[in-house]
Amino acid sequence: MSDTPEQKKKSRKPRPRRRLSRQEENRRRFLRAGIVTGAIVAMQPLFSWVSRRFGQLRLRPPGALAGETIFLGACIKCGQCVQVCPVEAIHLADLNDGLGHGAPYIEPRDQACDFSCDALSCILACPTGALSHELGAKEEVSIGIAKLTRPDACRARRGEGFRGFARGEQFRGHLRYKEIDRWVPQPIREYEYDVELCDLCVRECPIGTTALRLEPLPDGGGSTPVVGDACVGCGVCEMICPEEPTCIEIIPSAESAQA
Amino acid sequence: MSLLRDVGVMLGRAPEKPKQKSDMAEILHARKRGKGGVNIARLIEEMAQAKSVHTWRNRRWAVLIGVNLLFTLSFFLDIQILEGSLTASRFLGFHMADIYSSLLVMLAEKHVAVNLVIGTVTVFLLWGLIGGRAFCSWVCPYHLVAEFAEMLHVWLAEKGIVQDHAIHRGVRVVFFVLFALLAFVTGHALFLTVNPIGVLSRALVYGPSLALLWVLLLLVFEVVYSRRAWCRYVCPIGLTYGVLGAAAPVRIRYHLEACAHEGECRKVCEVPHVLDLTIKNRADAAHMDVGPDCTRCGMCVDICPTHSLTFNVKGLDRIL
Numbered sequence: 135m136s137d138t139p140e141q142k143k144k145s146r147k148p149r150p151r152r153r154l155s156r157q158e159e160n161r162r163r164f165l166r167a168g169i170v171t172g173a174i175v176a177m178q179p180l181f182s183w184v185s186r187r188f189g190q191l192r193l194r195p196p197g198a199l200a201g202e203t204i205f206l207g208a209c210i211k212c213g214q215c216v217q218v219c220p221v222e223a224i225h226l227a228d229l230n231d232g233l234g235h236g237a238p239y240i241e242p243r244d245q246a247c248d249f250s251c252d253a254l255s256c257i258l259a260c261p262t263g264a265l266s267h268e269l270g271a272k273e274e275v276s277i278g279i280a281k282l283t284r285p286d287a288c289r290a291r292r293g294e295g296f297r298g299f300a301r302g303e304q305f306r307g308h309l310r311y312k313e314i315d316r317w318v319p320q321p322i323r324e325y326e327y328d329v330e331l332c333d334l335c336v337r338e339c340p341i342g343t344t345a346l347r348l349e350p351l352p353d354g355g356g357s358t359p360v361v362g363d364a365c366v367g368c369g370v371c372e373m374i375c376p377e378e379p380t381c382i383e384i385i386p387s388a389e390s391a392q393a
Numbered sequence: 394m395s396l397l398r399d400v401g402v403m404l405g406r407a408p409e410k411p412k413q414k415s416d417m418a419e420i421l422h423a424r425k426r427g428k429g430g431v432n433i434a435r436l437i438e439e440m441a442q443a444k445s446v447h448t449w450r451n452r453r454w455a456v457l458i459g460v461n462l463l464f465t466l467s468f469f470l471d472i473q474i475l476e477g478s479l480t481a482s483r484f485l486g487f488h489m490a491d492i493y494s495s496l497l498v499m500l501a502e503k504h505v506a507v508n509l510v511i512g513t514v515t516v517f518l519l520w521g522l523i524g525g526r527a528f529c530s531w532v533c534p535y536h537l538v539a540e541f542a543e544m545l546h547v548w549l550a551e552k553g554i555v556q557d558h559a560i561h562r563g564v565r566v567v568f569f570v571l572f573a574l575l576a577f578v579t580g581h582a583l584f585l586t587v588n589p590i591g592v593l594s595r596a597l598v599y600g601p602s603l604a605l606l607w608v609l610l611l612l613v614f615e616v617v618y619s620r621r622a623w624c625r626y627v628c629p630i631g632l633t634y635g636v637l638g639a640a641a642p643v644r645i646r647y648h649l650e651a652c653a654h655e656g657e658c659r660k661v662c663e664v665p666h667v668l669d670l671t672i673k674n675r676a677d678a679a680h681m682d683v684g685p686d687c688t689r690c691g692m693c694v695d696i697c698p699t700h701s702l703t704f705n706v707k708g709l710d711r712i713l
Contacts (some may be wrong), residue, residue, distance in 0.1 A: 160561075162558075163560055165562035166559075166561070167560050167563070167564035170560060170564060170626065171567055171568065174587065175571065177586075177587055178579065178581070203581065204502070204580065207501030207576070207581050208501065208504070209498070210480045210490070210498045210509075211478075211480055211585050211591055212477040213478050214476055214481065214482070216599060217467075217477070218513050226595060226599055228602045228604060228638070229602065229604040230603060233581045233583070233586055234593060235586045236586065246672045259476075259483075260508075261481045261508040262495075262508070262509055263504070264502075265619075299545060336459060354429055
């Protein structure tokens with residue numbers, strides 16, 4: 135069993151690669167091009183599946199074009215709206231939002247859009263008009279609509295007051311308290327409330343009683359927050375509600391339109 | 394004519410041997426065939442001993458990191474110089490918008506946004522003047538990370554662990570059209586979801602995201618399977634800037650006379666087809682501008698042992 139020198143030489147090298155002819159190499163290049171194209175195009179259905187499976191119907195910044203697809207298509211995902219928001223209410227969605235990846239949204243429980251900027255800075259910052267420039271005033275915004283989702287937990291309905299910090303001393307959200315400073319939003323954790331009947335959501339609503347008001351319950355004792363037509367879905371009520379979890383939530387416009 | 398030929402090569406055609414050469418080029422080529430030819434073996438030996446030069450690479454990295462840092466700091470320190478990210482931004486309040494991304498958004502929305510038009514025209518003029526794909530190597534953050542992945546790929550390839558699988562370059566045109574079609578038909582700009590430049594740029598400004606995993610996946614693909622795959626075969630942003638820079642004044646210029654044709658430049662080039670003119674007997678003139686797919690990264694300028702490749706601004710030599 136003695137190897138000839140040639141065999142030895144062969145066995146030392148792992149496996150000599152066959153040199154492809156130009157034509158073969160070209161064919162492979164085309165084939166790879168096809169596979170890569172297929173793989174990337176397949177990401178369209180993959181991402182729409184991801185949006186359906188893991189994504190949620192987001193609350194979009196003021197002026198967002200109606201219809202999720204239209205808004206996402208128009209958004210260039212640059213984040214300029216994020217940068218101008220004085221209360222940092224706007225975030226960019228991650229990859230788990232599928233096709234919504236990179237688009238802005240608001241999570242009002244953490245930080246609502248309180249219109250501290252007055253002039254709707256995010257709309258002015260948007261280069262594409264995905265946040266429509268046709269909007270001129272906060273009253274015209276329609277992010278969503280408030281809904282009392284946990285009426286039983288509502289302090290006002292139980293006739294209870296509220297004393298203390300609305301969201302505890304760790305809460306990082308800001309709100310424009312006009313009586314303190316007209317221009318600089320204040321940390322909510324520094325503002326102490328003391329009310330006989332809890333009306334925080336109504337009291338802080340930037341739109342006013344046409345959007346949210348308290349009405350006495352027929353059986354006496356308590357009052358209930360009632361959402362009016364003027365509600366723009368800014369989410370201040372959701373942010374300020376001292377109950378955990380919140381009793382009042384913003385339902386996205388798209389969802390409320392379907393319902 | 395040569396412009397049309399160069400654009401053709403950028404879109405995927407294989408570079409061809411020239412049918413006709415200038416008299417000067419013929420003389421220079423002929424001279425190299427004779428005894429006056431360069432001893433390549435000695436040249437390569439000399440190169441191995443010489444200290445490697447990274448002048449242009451270091452300048453480029455400084456600019457690239459500087460620009461991206463300006464994005465980050467504008468938001469982080471609220472200095473508001475360069476707001477937004479690489480898809481769309483404002484420089485001191487002036488709109489800037491990536492041309493291809495803007496095109497997709499307009500196709501998806503079926504509406505022409507004035508601010509986007511202003512932004513794209515600004516970018517058009519800026520990069521038309523500087524030199525098209527210079528955006529890629531001097532600004533794009535993905536380019537930088539892909540360079541590191543490329544170093545790893547080359548190192549592993551030398552050890553025989555990985556192998557580069559070339560893909561037909563024409564596929565980039567297919568992607569350019571396909572992403573545009575998808576945006577128009579579905580109303581979603583899929584490209585903006587998968588675009589690693591946007592992902593990186595946003596991560597640098599707004600903080601890390603899950604989407605960075607996608608960028609990592611691309612880099613792994615480039616390391617183990619196909620060298621610089623995204624930049625070479627997919628990126629429609631790069632192609633857009635390439636077309637934009639077809640007639641741009643800033644170029645890499647090739648000088649035939651001293652070239653040893655040893656091919657070191659093509660080994661470091663991101664788009665080596667543009668340097669096919671450095672192959673023996675290929676150049677059809679004594680001085681030639683490298684094609685529009687060139688990213689003006691200067692790697693070839695740094696590595697060329699005979700200084701046969703230089704940065705050049707068209708027309709500047711005539712003015713000075």
